[in-house]
Amino acid sequence: MSGYVRALAQQARDASVVLAALDGDARRCLIETMAAQLDSSSASILSANAEDLGRGEAAGLSAAMLDRLRLDPSRLSAIAAALREVAAQADPLGEVTRRETRPNGLVIERQRVPLGLIAMIYEARPNVTADAAALCLKAGNAVLLRGGSEARASNAAIAACLHAALREQGLPAAAVSLIEDPAREHVLELLQLSDLVDLAIPRGGEGLIRFVAEHARVPVIKHYKGVCHLYVDRAADLDLALGLLIDGKASRPGVCNALETLLVHRDIAADFVPRALAALAGREVQVRGCERTRALATGVLADAVQAADEADYAAEYLDLIIAAKVVDGLDEALAHIARFGSDHTEVIATEDAATAEAFVRGTRSSAVMVNASSRFNDGGQLGLGAEIGISTTRLHAYGPMGVESLTIERFVVRGVGQVRHAESHS
Amino acid sequence: MSGYVRALAQQARDASVVLAALDGDARRCLIETMAAQLDSSSASILSANAEDLGRGEAAGLSAAMLDRLRLDPSRLSAIAAALREVAAQADPLGEVTRRETRPNGLVIERQRVPLGLIAMIYEARPNVTADAAALCLKAGNAVLLRGGSEARASNAAIAACLHAALREQGLPAAAVSLIEDPAREHVLELLQLSDLVDLAIPRGGEGLIRFVAEHARVPVIKHYKGVCHLYVDRAADLDLALGLLIDGKASRPGVCNALETLLVHRDIAADFVPRALAALAGREVQVRGCERTRALATGVLADAVQAADEADYAAEYLDLIIAAKVVDGLDEALAHIARFGSDHTEVIATEDAATAEAFVRGTRSSAVMVNASSRFNDGGQLGLGAEIGISTTRLHAYGPMGVESLTIERFVVRGVGQVRHAESHS
Numbered sequence: 001m002s003g004y005v006r007a008l009a010q011q012a013r014d015a016s017v018v019l020a021a022l023d024g025d026a027r028r029c030l031i032e033t034m035a036a037q038l039d040s041s042s043a044s045i046l047s048a049n050a051e052d053l054g055r056g057e058a059a060g061l062s063a064a065m066l067d068r069l070r071l072d073p074s075r076l077s078a079i080a081a082a083l084r085e086v087a088a089q090a091d092p093l094g095e096v097t098r099r100e101t102r103p104n105g106l107v108i109e110r111q112r113v114p115l116g117l118i119a120m121i122y123e124a125r126p127n128v129t130a131d132a133a134a135l136c137l138k139a140g141n142a143v144l145l146r147g148g149s150e151a152r153a154s155n156a157a158i159a160a161c162l163h164a165a166l167r168e169q170g171l172p173a174a175a176v177s178l179i180e181d182p183a184r185e186h187v188l189e190l191l192q193l194s195d196l197v198d199l200a201i202p203r204g205g206e207g208l209i210r211f212v213a214e215h216a217r218v219p220v221i222k223h224y225k226g227v228c229h230l231y232v233d234r235a236a237d238l239d240l241a242l243g244l245l246i247d248g249k250a251s252r253p254g255v256c257n258a259l260e261t262l263l264v265h266r267d268i269a270a271d272f273v274p275r276a277l278a279a280l281a282g283r284e285v286q287v288r289g290c291e292r293t294r295a296l297a298t299g300v301l302a303d304a305v306q307a308a309d310e311a312d313y314a315a316e317y318l319d320l321i322i323a324a325k326v327v328d329g330l331d332e333a334l335a336h337i338a339r340f341g342s343d344h345t346e347v348i349a350t351e352d353a354a355t356a357e358a359f360v361r362g363t364r365s366s367a368v369m370v371n372a373s374s375r376f377n378d379g380g381q382l383g384l385g386a387e388i389g390i391s392t393t394r395l396h397a398y399g400p401m402g403v404e405s406l407t408i409e410r411f412v413v414r415g416v417g418q419v420r421h422a423e424s425h426s
Numbered sequence: 427m428s429g430y431v432r433a434l435a436q437q438a439r440d441a442s443v444v445l446a447a448l449d450g451d452a453r454r455c456l457i458e459t460m461a462a463q464l465d466s467s468s469a470s471i472l473s474a475n476a477e478d479l480g481r482g483e484a485a486g487l488s489a490a491m492l493d494r495l496r497l498d499p500s501r502l503s504a505i506a507a508a509l510r511e512v513a514a515q516a517d518p519l520g521e522v523t524r525r526e527t528r529p530n531g532l533v534i535e536r537q538r539v540p541l542g543l544i545a546m547i548y549e550a551r552p553n554v555t556a557d558a559a560a561l562c563l564k565a566g567n568a569v570l571l572r573g574g575s576e577a578r579a580s581n582a583a584i585a586a587c588l589h590a591a592l593r594e595q596g597l598p599a600a601a602v603s604l605i606e607d608p609a610r611e612h613v614l615e616l617l618q619l620s621d622l623v624d625l626a627i628p629r630g631g632e633g634l635i636r637f638v639a640e641h642a643r644v645p646v647i648k649h650y651k652g653v654c655h656l657y658v659d660r661a662a663d664l665d666l667a668l669g670l671l672i673d674g675k676a677s678r679p680g681v682c683n684a685l686e687t688l689l690v691h692r693d694i695a696a697d698f699v700p701r702a703l704a705a706l707a708g709r710e711v712q713v714r715g716c717e718r719t720r721a722l723a724t725g726v727l728a729d730a731v732q733a734a735d736e737a738d739y740a741a742e743y744l745d746l747i748i749a750a751k752v753v754d755g756l757d758e759a760l761a762h763i764a765r766f767g768s769d770h771t772e773v774i775a776t777e778d779a780a781t782a783e784a785f786v787r788g789t790r791s792s793a794v795m796v797n798a799s800s801r802f803n804d805g806g807q808l809g810l811g812a813e814i815g816i817s818t819t820r821l822h823a824y825g826p827m828g829v830e831s832l833t834i835e836r837f838v839v840r841g842v843g844q845v846r847h848a849e850s851h852s
Contacts, residue, residue: 247845372841415798419673
């Protein structure tokens with residue numbers, strides 16, 4: 001341990017006290033100033049990004065990786081716009097969420113306060129640097145950012161804008177602290193700082209998340225893979241189900257709320273499966289199916305379905321591939337989801353209200369959709385505003401995490417001298 | 427790793443699915459049956475407890491430890507009564523905590539669901555076996571219990587009653603699983619089971635809690651020490667402040683919400699400190715004071731105050747000892763609390779509303795009391811009913827944890843076929 005990260009974290013922790021004491025207007029104004037700084041520094045950010053892209057191309061990064069890394073004037077404007085949206089959200093702090101007067105006259109309030117210092121450990125996309133900082137600051141937290149080495153120059157240029165805004169508002173720049181040296185030993189050091197870091201949020205590939213979970217001594221909320229299921233019930237509207245299938249799989253296959261497995265009730269399989277296969281083929285989606293699914297692939301689709309194995313049902317493809325299985329009914333669908341699901345998002349298409357409720361009760365995922373696309377499991381779509389990620393950890397927050405998830409409720413008790421044991425009075 | 431604990435945890439995990447599917451009446455009835463079983467098995471529980479006490483005496487356990495271990499008919503009745511109180515609480519599950527309709531017609535609900543499988547790791551008091559099980563079951567969770575070796579026979583006898591109640595209700599006994607072999611390697615194995623255990627709650631001495639925090643790969647909520655402060659402001663009602671001091675320190679010094687440090691504004695120190703010292707002496711409380719405190723100990727109290735050092739300000743005495751310091755004002759009091767506090771409970775005595783609010787804003791503890799005793803930081807006193815502990819972890823729950831803290835909100839989305847990208851429609 002070099003002590004480099006502890007020193008950074010201590011400064012950020014000290015800054016968190018200043019942040020927590022700001023009123024809502026000051027936090028809103030700070031984030032708006034950050035957006036303005038990003039707008040006025042676009043040239044230097046794009047130049048830094050070009051440096052990262054050049055290094056990435058030389059290092060042979062994939063086209064998908066380079067695309068995630070790439071900034072352009074329109075993406076930069078979108079980042080600034082996202083910051084303004086966060087700034088405009090209602091202030092999550094100070095709100096008294098409950099108030100109760102006890103028989104002894106004590107007034108018990110629950111009050112939202114910041115978590116303190118949040119560590120974000122992420123990869124690739126440089127927009128996370130700005131987004132995560134804004135969300136943490138909006139909730140009165142300081143943030144310690146460790147981005148990926150491939151976005152090093154871009155992240156530093158964006159952080160410079162955020163620091164300029166903090167200084168402009170007379171606030172400590174350490175409220176947004178960037179670990180500029182991407183050495184993994186620094187992540188290890190960060191994950192040990194249980195006296196300074198209140199929460200670590202890893203975002204990225206499975207390897208990064210496992211590394212963080214394995215080594216953390218600080219609390220971690222995981223944003224893990226999405227093996228999302230669509231169950232088409234016997235009582236489904238099949239046109240509606242087809243719409244959910246194509247939106248869920250083909251509209252953006254590389255995201256965690258995309259569908260990975262289709263489960264079809266056997267009673268409607270002969271009707272639905274051929275239509276589904278044709279629609280999937282029309283969107284160039286490959287299918288890995290069970291025997292019953294394959295038996296329904298006839299005519300021009302005769303060779304369209306590869307045989308699925310267990311690994312296919314467990315896979316998060318993040319690609320134009322879907323697993324498909326015909327099931328005997330709701331119980332088999334729920335058992336399949338319990339075995340292969342990742343607690344992310346499950347969807348049922350059914351017109352039968354009792355079956356819908358049994359599906360809701362029978363799944364433990366963070367979001368369950370009745371006749372709606374899995375792609376709606378997103379903070380913006382669910383009304384939270386911007387999100388810092390989608391938690392599949394069943395603690396503190398479960399599902400999309402917005403600003404409110406970066407706060408905690410505490411107790412404020414107001415009395416007139418009440419004591420617990422009357423005989424204590426002198 | 428023997429696999430013994432993994433097998434237990436897997437059975438408990440399977441049972442958690444059955445628990446989560448029960449309705450509120452069934453969970454209430456189950457806990458009432460447990461209370462009845464405890465009542466009707468008092469002879470065998472007391473006999474098992476006598477065995478533990480005999481072994482404990484032979485092993486030279488302290489009188490305080492033996493007292494915590496001891497059960498008698500009245501303590502057993504109190505345990506059964508506590509279970510009936512938990513049973514009678516409102517059902518925390520299924521409640522829709524928020525509902526919103528989005529512009530696209532999606533209805534977004536937040537719904538409370540159980541956490542899943544909770545591991546309790548605790549020491550001494552056998553009542554925790556029954557209390558923790560009831561609280562976890564009330565919230566639809568299964569529980570894996572690992573009590574201390576000194577209470578081994580008592581815990582097994584209580585668990586036998588809980589199992590009898592589960593079987594009587596046609597439910598899997600594994601919903602309450604007891605690790606009967608207290609070997610520490612089993613705790614280690616338990617703490618690695620991140621695929622099975624949703625939350626671990628350690629309750630006990632600092633050594634136990636540090637051990638759990640150090641080795642856990644599962645989420646942990648700590649119930650850590652309470653270094654609680656009373657700040658007597660310049661604008662305090664001194665009689666009221668004296669009542670808070672004596673209740674906070676002397677009514678039950680061995681608990682985590684007892685006061686450990688008194689901070690006094692210099693402007694009223696000459697008036698308050700001598701009265702405080704006299705009252706504390708009257709309750710046989712030793713004082714470790716700063717120079718200014720000691721200078722105010724005159725007359726019969728001339729030798730009553732030992733000099734305090736840094737260790738005294740950091741100490742959780744859990745005894746009839748208190749540290750005392752005269753401060754220049756609110757800022758010094760807040761700085762002292764920030765340095766030595768444990769995020770548990772802080773109290774201010776003041777009649778000045780602005781000072782009270784500044785104190786509330788300036789502390790980050792789980793509970794802050796204005797003109798009320800620190801001893802009210804307790805689930806029952808704050809209106810939560812029974813508590814599973816007091817969290818000083820700033821995540822998920824902060825302060826006393828009742829039944830609701832053993833649940834999590836998830837998203838249920840109801841639509842009529844909405845998709846995110848209209849062009850996805852086939």
